[in-house]
Amino acid sequence: MFKLNLKEPTGARTLERGSVYDVIVIGAGSAGLTAAIYTGRDGWDTLILEKEAPGGLAASTHLIENYPGFPEGVEGSELMDKFEKQARRFGVDLVDFERVEKVVKREDGIFEVYTGEERAYQGRSLLLAMGSEPRQLGIPGEDEFRNRGVSYCATCDGPLYKGEDVVVIGCGNSGLQEAQVLLEYAGSVTFVEYLDHSIAEHVLQDRVKNHAQSTCLFSKVPEEVKGNGNVRSLTVRDRQTGEITDIETSAVFIYVGYTPFTDFVGDLVDLDEQGYIITDDEMRTSLEGVFAAGDVRADNLAQIAVAVGDGTRAALSIREYLQERVKHPG
Numbered sequence: 001m002f003k004l005n006l007k008e009p010t011g012a013r014t015l016e017r018g019s020v021y022d023v024i025v026i027g028a029g030s031a032g033l034t035a036a037i038y039t040g041r042d043g044w045d046t047l048i049l050e051k052e053a054p055g056g057l058a059a060s061t062h063l064i065e066n067y068p069g070f071p072e073g074v075e076g077s078e079l080m081d082k083f084e085k086q087a088r089r090f091g092v093d094l095v096d097f098e099r100v101e102k103v104v105k106r107e108d109g110i111f112e113v114y115t116g117e118e119r120a121y122q123g124r125s126l127l128l129a130m131g132s133e134p135r136q137l138g139i140p141g142e143d144e145f146r147n148r149g150v151s152y153c154a155t156c157d158g159p160l161y162k163g164e165d166v167v168v169i170g171c172g173n174s175g176l177q178e179a180q181v182l183l184e185y186a187g188s189v190t191f192v193e194y195l196d197h198s199i200a201e202h203v204l205q206d207r208v209k210n211h212a213q214s215t216c217l218f219s220k221v222p223e224e225v226k227g228n229g230n231v232r233s234l235t236v237r238d239r240q241t242g243e244i245t246d247i248e249t250s251a252v253f254i255y256v257g258y259t260p261f262t263d264f265v266g267d268l269v270d271l272d273e274q275g276y277i278i279t280d281d282e283m284r285t286s287l288e289g290v291f292a293a294g295d296v297r298a299d300n301l302a303q304i305a306v307a308v309g310d311g312t313r314a315a316l317s318i319r320e321y322l323q324e325r326v327k328h329p330g
Contacts, residue, residue: 021047021093022322024113024123026100027261029056030304031294032129033083034311035318040090042319043328047121048092049113051099051261055080056131057295058304062155062181067304076155079304100130103268109289109325124326125318128269128277128285128292129311130261132302137169137254141225149231149251154178161251163187167234169222170255171198174302176208178255183211190247191216192236194256220245225252260296272298283314291317 023039025032028050039046048054058064061076070079088094102114103126113121134152136142142150151157154168158181166186168179171193177200182189191208196219198205208214217236223244224235233246260276269285269292270278276298283291293310295302300310322328 021045021123023125025127027129027131028054029131030058030307031311033087034308035127035315036087036092038315040092046092048094049098049100050096054084060153060155126290127314129294130296132258132260132295135257135259139222145225145227145231151253154181154253158182158185161186164250166251167249168253173200175255176200176204188213192220193218282317
């Protein structure tokens with residue numbers, strides 16, 4: 001274990017092969033990075049493993065307006081970049097583009113975390129903060145035209161459809177929030193919603209309703225994405241009349257909820273019926289030494305500020321857990 005000078009943060013450093021980290025965080029989103037800031041600043045050897053680039057879903061959000069401290073809003077990528085830099089400032093190691101495939105708890109209480117790179121990292125405690133991914137509709141054409149007009153990220157792909165007609169499926173917060181970037185580029189945006197109303201925040205609803213380039217279709221069920229090489233139309237069915245309509249479009253952006261990244265922890269900790277991790281108020285899971293935070297937790301609110309709170313609470317619980325078992329480096 002190393003001695004951290006809190007007045008002069010050390011920056012990232014790598015432990016020798018075979019060394020045991022005090023904390024291993026799986027997931028470099030809002031919750032995971034926040035927890036790592038706390039544990040790193042506390043002086044605990046901390047490693048973050050991230051299957052993609054750091055930042056999670058928040059990094060792909062065009063404009064975040066409800067995170068405190070940014071009166072004019074902030075780009076998701078900019079905000080998460082600050083999170084990452086702050087964690088690294090306190091000596092946190094971060095390995096990106098390395099997917100975790102298995103976790104084993106040894107009899108001595110040490111966790112072994114195996115990745116797709118056939119590496120095993122060792123840790124005294126474990127924080128599960130993998131987040132979630134956009135849920136698929138499961139309709140014909142969705143997989144066929146993925147990345148050829150079917151997208152789950154307006155911030156990523158919206159600029160590709162400048163001046164063209166596009167469709168957004170889902171009128172919740174995610175759909176309307178991400179649609180703000182589409183309204184900057186597209187010729188028109190048609191919103192398709194299963195319910196007969198939007199459940200999004202009123203400020204988002206007002207922006208969409210008052211925009212000249214938007215149209216909202218409620219009580220519609222997406223049936224099929226059609227095209228010829230690329231997306232050309234979306235078939236929808238009216239829930240009340242059964243009428244079938246083809247909406248001509250160059251792209252279909254889908255926002256119908258999320259699925260947690262918990263495929264490798266089902267035998268490790270308790271999950272709810274939807275696959276989210278069950279924790280207590282201290283972010284403790286059913287297995288001692290394993291904690292969870294953010295959008296991967298059951299009953300989460302899918303908000304960055306909430307994920308940050310989860311990460312903070314988890315870090316404090318991890319501190320308590322480690323202090324009972326390991327001499328603090330300070």
